[in-house]
Amino acid sequence: MSLLVLLAVVLAACGDGGEGGGDEGDERTVIRFAFAPDPVWDYMNDTGMLVDWEEENNIRIVTSSTWDEFTFFAGGHGDVVSMGTQEIPVLEQETGISTVTFGKYNALRDSMMTTPDTGFETIADIPPGSTVCVASPVSATGFWGVAAQELHDLDFRVGGGDFELIVNDHFVNPQNMLNGDCVAAILIPEAAAPYLRTGEIEIMYDGQSPFQLYNSFSGFESEEAHIMSNLFTATEEFYDANPEAAQAFLVLWERGIEAWSDPAIQAEIIATYPQHFAVEEDEDIAYIQEFMAGENDWFVDTVYFTEEWVEAERAIWDFMVDLHPDNQNKLEEGFPQPRFEVVAAP
Secondary structure, three states: OOHHHHHHHHHHHOOOOOOOOOOOOOOOEEEEEEEOOOHHHHHHHHOOHHHHHHHHHOEEEEEEEOOOHHHHHHOOOOOEEEEOHHHHHHHHHHHOOOEEEEEEEEEOOOEEEEOHHHOOOOHHHOOOOOEEEEOOOOOHHHHHHHHHHHHHOOOEEOOEEOOEEEEOOOOOHHHHHHOOOOOEEEEOHHHHHHHHHHOOOEEOHHHOOHHHHOHHHHOOOOOOOOOEEEEEEEEHHHHHHOHHHHHHHHHHHHHHHHHHOOHHHHHHHHHHOHHHHOOOOHHHHHHHHHHHOOOOOOEOOOOOOOHHHHHHHHHHHHHHHOOOOOOOOOOOOOOOOOEEOOOOOO
8 A cells, every 4th residue: 555545544543532442531542553464463563462451451542554654653643553673774874753662573584586597596696796685774774785795795686786676576586587677686585485396496595584694794693583573663752651561562572472483373374374474376375384394483582682682783883884885784883872761571
């Protein structure tokens, strides 16, 4: 949906003054939440977990499902957004919005892929000047800009550098690569699932996603996943005014993570909501079920983080300071550090 349609949905949902349909005088807290389409959310909604939680906490969540959470949040249309770690300081610099990040959900899975005939194993194998397809100049492209610099001393960015980066949709880029429009691409695995199953496309870096690759150049040893594709980030104004609602929000998502961690439920979720994994055929659904059952699962073990985890996660920002001055993901030396709050599990 367009941003205007999404805004209309939010305004219509909020038209009751935030009472959420409750009895007069029994005002509910409303959380406007913008996030990418998510199968666990659909599962919680369809199984009644969401309704039960809303009744328990006297909170109503008004959702907006969009792949462009950054723009939606920057426009002031949300209280909480799912956002990647490397995007948060860029958002604050560009908009002046102060944020608080208080939970984690998905690890960054946008992998560097190619076709088997190229023989490319890393970015360093791609000839300079070659065309690479990406879904955005920021987000995952920011991570791979850091990876290219730290691992290979290469300049990887839209609008310059050692390669020609073409921006197009996640779900269009696999075909772009197969058509020869680009020799490699940064893709979420579900956008390429049918091609990964048949072997027409393969994941570089020995099949590693960013959250598996990060510790190889971060300098931190951690058994937990880094970097995040989806953190729960709120406006500072909302978080400081509603700390109990933020804590309850994490309880809801922890229930979803606990359900997902059950192999039988995970397989059921994938089979019930295959559209979230861009698959339709039974063999592709089975492929994703097997893919997610192993080390490639990008859902976190828990939404709660520790101070040690935050330190390791925020280290990506130090690398972003060293990016090329023309890189859209570069952070200035001494930039204001976005705020993280460690929320304890109840």
